Amino acid sequence: xxxxxxxxxxxxxxxxxxxxxxxxxxxxxxxxxxxxxxxxxxxxxxxxxxxxxxxxxxxxxxxxxxxxxxxxxxxxxxxxxxxxxxxxxxxxxxxxxxxxxxxxxxxxxxxxxxxxxxxxxxxxxxxxxxxxxxxxxxxxxxxxxxxxxxxxxxxxxxxxxxxxxxxxxxxxxxxxxxxxxxxxxxxxxxxxxxxxxxxxxxxxxxxxxxxxxxxxxxxxxxxxxxxxxxxxxxxxxxxxxxxxxxxxxxxxxxxxxxxxxxxxxxxxxxxxxxxxxxxxxxxxxxxxxxxxxxxxxxxxxxxxxxxxxxxxxxxxxxxxxxxx
Amino acid sequence: xxxxxxxxxxxxxxxxxxxxxxxxxxxxxxxxxxxxxxxxxxxxxxxxxxxxxxxxxxxxxxxxxxxxxxxxxxxxxxxxxxxxxxxxxxxxxxxxxxxxxxxxxxxxxxxxxxxxxxxxxxxxxxxxxxxxxxxxxxxxxxxxxxxxxxxxxxxxxxxxxxxxxxxxxxxxxxxxxxxxxxxxxxxxxxxxxxxxxxxxxxxxxxxxxxxxxxxxxxxxxxxxxxxxxxxxxxxxxxxxxxxxxxxxxxxxxxxxxxxxxxxxxxxxxxxxxxxxxxxxxxxxxxxxxxxxxxxxxxxxxxxxxxxxxxxxxxxxxxxxxxxx
Numbered sequence: 001x002x003x004x005x006x007x008x009x010x011x012x013x014x015x016x017x018x019x020x021x022x023x024x025x026x027x028x029x030x031x032x033x034x035x036x037x038x039x040x041x042x043x044x045x046x047x048x049x050x051x052x053x054x055x056x057x058x059x060x061x062x063x064x065x066x067x068x069x070x071x072x073x074x075x076x077x078x079x080x081x082x083x084x085x086x087x088x089x090x091x092x093x094x095x096x097x098x099x100x101x102x103x104x105x106x107x108x109x110x111x112x113x114x115x116x117x118x119x120x121x122x123x124x125x126x127x128x129x130x131x132x133x134x135x136x137x138x139x140x141x142x143x144x145x146x147x148x149x150x151x152x153x154x155x156x157x158x159x160x161x162x163x164x165x166x167x168x169x170x171x172x173x174x175x176x177x178x179x180x181x182x183x184x185x186x187x188x189x190x191x192x193x194x195x196x197x198x199x200x201x202x203x204x205x206x207x208x209x210x211x212x213x214x215x216x217x218x219x220x221x222x223x224x225x226x227x228x229x230x231x232x233x234x235x236x237x238x239x240x241x242x243x244x245x246x247x248x249x250x251x252x253x254x255x256x257x258x259x260x261x262x263x264x265x266x267x268x269x270x271x272x273x274x275x276x277x278x279x280x281x282x283x284x285x286x287x288x289x290x291x292x293x294x295x296x297x298x299x300x301x302x303x304x305x306x307x308x309x310x311x312x313x314x315x316x317x318x319x320x321x322x323x324x
Numbered sequence: 325x326x327x328x329x330x331x332x333x334x335x336x337x338x339x340x341x342x343x344x345x346x347x348x349x350x351x352x353x354x355x356x357x358x359x360x361x362x363x364x365x366x367x368x369x370x371x372x373x374x375x376x377x378x379x380x381x382x383x384x385x386x387x388x389x390x391x392x393x394x395x396x397x398x399x400x401x402x403x404x405x406x407x408x409x410x411x412x413x414x415x416x417x418x419x420x421x422x423x424x425x426x427x428x429x430x431x432x433x434x435x436x437x438x439x440x441x442x443x444x445x446x447x448x449x450x451x452x453x454x455x456x457x458x459x460x461x462x463x464x465x466x467x468x469x470x471x472x473x474x475x476x477x478x479x480x481x482x483x484x485x486x487x488x489x490x491x492x493x494x495x496x497x498x499x500x501x502x503x504x505x506x507x508x509x510x511x512x513x514x515x516x517x518x519x520x521x522x523x524x525x526x527x528x529x530x531x532x533x534x535x536x537x538x539x540x541x542x543x544x545x546x547x548x549x550x551x552x553x554x555x556x557x558x559x560x561x562x563x564x565x566x567x568x569x570x571x572x573x574x575x576x577x578x579x580x581x582x583x584x585x586x587x588x589x590x591x592x593x594x595x596x597x598x599x600x601x602x603x604x605x606x607x608x609x610x611x612x613x614x615x616x617x618x619x620x621x622x623x624x625x626x627x628x629x630x631x632x633x634x635x636x637x638x639x640x641x642x643x644x645x646x647x648x
Contacts, residue, residue: 021361021466022466022468025550026399026400026466026468026469026470026550027365027396027397027399027400027469027533027534027535028363028364028365028396028397028399028400028402028457028459029363029364029365030361030362030363030400030461030466031361031362031364032361032362032463033357033358033362034358034359035358037345037354037355037356038354038355038356038357038362039352039353039354040352040353040355040406040408040441040442040456040458041351041352041353041408041442042408042409042410042442042443042444042454042456043410043444044410044411044412044444044446044454045446046412046446046447046448049446049447049448050446072351072352073351073352075350075351075352076350076351076352076354078352082364084364084365084366084456085366086366086367086368086410086454087368088368088370088412088452117364118364118365118366119366120366120367120368120454122368122369122370122373122374123370123373124370124373124450124452125449125450126448126449126450128412128448128452128454130366130368130410130444130452130454132364132366132408132456133352134364135352137354139356142345142346142350142354144346144350145350145351146350209351210351211351226349226350
């Protein structure tokens with residue numbers, strides 16, 4: 001199959017987005033969005049750096065790559081609408097495997113009512129998947145990391161550490177154990193980004209949001225940094241799945257704080273709006289948990305404090321240091 | 325320099341596009357375009373497949389990659405506004421070389437009043453540059469390949485074959501000859517896409533447009549195919565640069581018909597609008613040349629006829645066949 005045939009084979013017969021004017025088939029795609037703001041980002045995945053065929057099927061590779069992009073849209077409070085795929089294909093990848101990557105993307109795209117509107121298919125030495133995603137958000141309702149203010153409640157969606165635990169199990173355990181922990185493995189391979197929940201928070205005037213792609217320690221630090229505040233996280237409030245309980249306490253902690261790719265959200269809202277967050281969580285069947293609070297930033301303060309029982313640590317991307 | 329520092333180093337301090345709300349720095353960029361249609365496409369370039377360091381400096385690699393994307397916008401009749409870069413960086417590329425790639429992009433971006441609003445920087449085995457471009461066009465003024473009608477005049481911008489000739493000289497001739505043909509080499513390394521010309525044709529209600537990235541034979545066939553028409557091209561009308569004259573006639577022909585990457589435009593317009601095209605060409609300092617005419621498509625007709633003196637050939641992507 002040549003490039004042209006391949007593109008034809010993945011081309012959608014019908015598009016679902018009403019703003020679309022021209023899909024795949026010309027020099028570019030065209031859409032019209034006269035009421036909302038448009039949001040866009042790009043994310044790139046390289047074989048054996050961002051994913052491995054040892055732990056994922058081609059279907060999962062596609063699914064998870066687009067999930068990561070949708071998660072960026074969720075972190076902006078935005079509804080994903082379109083995606084464009086650039087793919088570098090090495091000779092050793094079969095047509096069937098490539099088709100499965102696209103099927104994985106199509107699966108989560110359909111779930112999120114997204115249309116594939118462009119792409120480029122080229123050959124190369126290693127598989128590279130680069131996805132551009134485009135979404136829409138009500139005017140001035142984009143959610144930035146810089147919107148946290150002292151006094152806000154810090155919350156997260158879902159449970160944290162699932163994906164890292166799933167990957168650990170895939171890499172270190174036999175098939176039988178893998179069966180038992182299938183839920184965590186699925187969370188690693190087919191994560192659930194939260195755009196519907198995030199987009200439904202639109203009645204709240206100010207929210208800071210970030211998605212948890214590199215672990216909550218990192219994402220909380222990004223909010224702290226952008227908003228010039230101190231984030232206080234209660235370790236014992238961090239939600240996690242029952243299946244994590246059997247593992248070593250230190251591993252659990254590592255997964256919950258630094259385990260990336262859960263693609264859940266961390267956010268901060270004014271206390272008065274916390275009830276709205278809980279209601280939206282209920283109506284969109286999303287688990288939300290308050291895990292801390294925002295305080296003022298001072299020069300002598302670090303960005304993120306981790307509170308655990310009576311201990312306080314300074315948390316950063318790479319680890320934590322107990323305060324004396 | 326880590327990824328974060330590198331992104332900071334390429335981040336624009338000021339943005340020129342008035343529709344931009346949020347540039348680089350959060351999970352995604354945000355813009356508001358409530359009056360025009362939005363146009364988007366992605367193009368990917370792999371080292372030693374799409375470009376080589378033997379014939380280009382890193383600056384040229386960046387310049388030409390973005391030029392190719394801008395050319396897609398021109399082919400839609402659209403003004404480019406934004407770009408997002410995904411780059412896979414192998415270890416053997418130095419920081420200086422990478423910075424030069426970005427400088428090349430920035431150079432042509434500035435020329436075209438474009439803002440860099442997103443990107444992803446990852447490591448890998450070979451250099452891959454994937455660019456997403458976003459532009460705006462007046463409502464319903466996108467120019468499709470499917471808009472040609474029997475009776476239209478076929479035209480092209482600029483001169484054809486320059487880029488292929490430039491590449492040939494770079495690969496086969498010594499420095500001294502290269503000096504003499506610097507113009508053609510520059511056309512290969514730093515082509516000039518035509519978005520301003522294309523966008524200024526907006527008073528014309530119907531135009532078919534395509535950009536010449538793979539050679540005019542291929543692009544004319546794409547218009548013929550999408551519009552279900554026959555394209556008649558007069559070989560002797562195809563504009564070419566004086567510097568091509570010294571080369572073998574067959575090579576000239578190869579370059580003019582099949583030489584890609586000139587990033588000029590081929591289009592068709594109703595005869596009554598030809599004067600407007602000429603006026604816009606004059607006001608935007610763009611060379612335009614009528615090179616043929618569109619006739620009806622019939623089942624027994626091929627898509628593109630090449631007329632040369634009294635000979636007629638069937639022209640397709642890969643070559644031409646004389647008609648008996």
